[in-house]
Amino acid sequence: MDAISVIRTKRDRGELSPEQIDWVIDAYTRGEVADEQMSALAMAILLNGMNRTEIARWTAAMIASGERMDFSSLSRPTADKHSTGGVGDKITLPLAPLVAACGAAVPQLSGRGLGHTGGTLDKLESIPGWRALLSNEEMLRVLDATGAVICAAGDGLAPADKKLYALRDVTGTVEAIPLIASSIMSKKIAEGTGSLVLDVKVGSGAFMKNVRDARELASTMVGLGTDHGVRTVALLTDMSTPLGLTAGNALEVRESVEVLAGGGPADVVELTLALAREMLDAAGVGDADPAKALADGSAMDVWRRMVAAQGGDPDAALPVAREQHVVTATASGVLTRLDAYRVGVAAWRLGAGRARKEDPVQAGAGVELHAKPGDEVTAGAPLMTLHTDTPEKFDYALRSLEGSFDIAAPGTAHEATPVVLERIA
Numbered sequence: 001m002d003a004i005s006v007i008r009t010k011r012d013r014g015e016l017s018p019e020q021i022d023w024v025i026d027a028y029t030r031g032e033v034a035d036e037q038m039s040a041l042a043m044a045i046l047l048n049g050m051n052r053t054e055i056a057r058w059t060a061a062m063i064a065s066g067e068r069m070d071f072s073s074l075s076r077p078t079a080d081k082h083s084t085g086g087v088g089d090k091i092t093l094p095l096a097p098l099v100a101a102c103g104a105a106v107p108q109l110s111g112r113g114l115g116h117t118g119g120t121l122d123k124l125e126s127i128p129g130w131r132a133l134l135s136n137e138e139m140l141r142v143l144d145a146t147g148a149v150i151c152a153a154g155d156g157l158a159p160a161d162k163k164l165y166a167l168r169d170v171t172g173t174v175e176a177i178p179l180i181a182s183s184i185m186s187k188k189i190a191e192g193t194g195s196l197v198l199d200v201k202v203g204s205g206a207f208m209k210n211v212r213d214a215r216e217l218a219s220t221m222v223g224l225g226t227d228h229g230v231r232t233v234a235l236l237t238d239m240s241t242p243l244g245l246t247a248g249n250a251l252e253v254r255e256s257v258e259v260l261a262g263g264g265p266a267d268v269v270e271l272t273l274a275l276a277r278e279m280l281d282a283a284g285v286g287d288a289d290p291a292k293a294l295a296d297g298s299a300m301d302v303w304r305r306m307v308a309a310q311g312g313d314p315d316a317a318l319p320v321a322r323e324q325h326v327v328t329a330t331a332s333g334v335l336t337r338l339d340a341y342r343v344g345v346a347a348w349r350l351g352a353g354r355a356r357k358e359d360p361v362q363a364g365a366g367v368e369l370h371a372k373p374g375d376e377v378t379a380g381a382p383l384m385t386l387h388t389d390t391p392e393k394f395d396y397a398l399r400s401l402e403g404s405f406d407i408a409a410p411g412t413a414h415e416a417t418p419v420v421l422e423r424i425a
């Protein structure tokens with residue numbers, strides 16, 4: 001077997017054999033296949049695709065590249081959620097303790113943000129003392145004691161994906177449905193969850209810009225999970241406008257705590273409850289009532305215990321950025337569009353996100369929205385507040401917000417886009 005013949009097969013639109021796939025993933029993980037050869041193969045896959053049989057084998061080979069976790073010692077069924085990433089997507093924060101409060105165990109291995117979408121670990125790290133890095137034993141201990149854990153995936157889980165994802169990131173090969181599906185599902189299957197709910201985002205702020213591509217990604221992932229014995233369901237959800245009223249690390253933690261306290265923006269609450277119901281159903285605890293667990297404080301209790309178990313102080317004040325800049329409405333009327341991608345880029349430029357994996361993030365930076373599509377706004381009144389410790393970045397962020405919203409004449413009817421667009425099982 002050699003890398004050039006594998007690349008040529010896919011370059012010439014052929015089907016990779018199981019032996020070719022097993023060999024190339026293993027050899028790449030061991031360093032025998034060079035980065036430039038894997039980049040050529042990833043580009044050939046992006047351009048020419050893979051069929052379901054190839055994707056299933058590719059995923060299995062990536063799982064086999066590392067360890068598999070086992071939660072069978074827990075007394076509760078496990079349920080996990082994965083989002084393909086969006087702007088203001090803080091849902092994991094209220095969702096994990098909520099589902100735990102309803103009776104399932106939630107082992108949530110999360111990532112850091114890259115580019116315009118935020119990362120769950122970056123958000124939680126704005127809580128003083130909170131630690132993302134846990135050993136497998138610590139992770140099990142927190143999960144057993146509190147019902148939920150949110151932490152970084154260990155190096156042993158699907159190492160082939162770690163290496164390949166970093167390569168795709170710098171070679172323009174992230175946006176390939178077979179590679180996205182196998183990347184996400186290899187980690188989730190290796191993690192050992194019994195059930196999984198996928199939140200596949202659609203719209204300007206998401207990887208998938210249209211429903212057709214999102215549907216294909218979702219059904220590919222549902223098929224992979226089901227074939228590996230993981231009960232898997234996907235929701236396609238709207239990401240044309242930011243979720244909630246905040247995009248930025250500490251700002252999003254604050255909003256998540258509001259949801260856990262029984263308040264928070266309607267779209268965040270709606271999506272949190274929709275995903276919670278799917279997770280509980282998939283885990284076989286479908287008779288629990290997540291709305292009640294938000295209202296009666298039991299989800300908040302789990303949140304506080306979970307944060308404390310990972311070294312965080314749930315009562316500590318969250319960091320606030322040193323400088324603020326208010327963007328005002330340019331006219332009076334109805335806000336009909338507020339673009340997720342542009343708001344995400346602004347939050348990133350203000351310091352909430354990173355351009356390279358090793359860059360630090362600012363805990364307090366981000367964008368706070370004062371109106372959402374459908375709201376009436378008044379000329380000169382605040383529309384968004386930008387937060388940063390580095391005010392020289394305001395101009396750069398403001399440039400990304402040019403053309404980010406439309407205001408129609410007062411009284412214009414606005415048809416709201418539903419939060420949940422489709423369910424795929």
Ligand code: URA
Nearest residue numbers: 165179180181183184
């Ligand atoms: N998230 C992942 O884990 N992998 C991808 O390929 C894309 C998003």
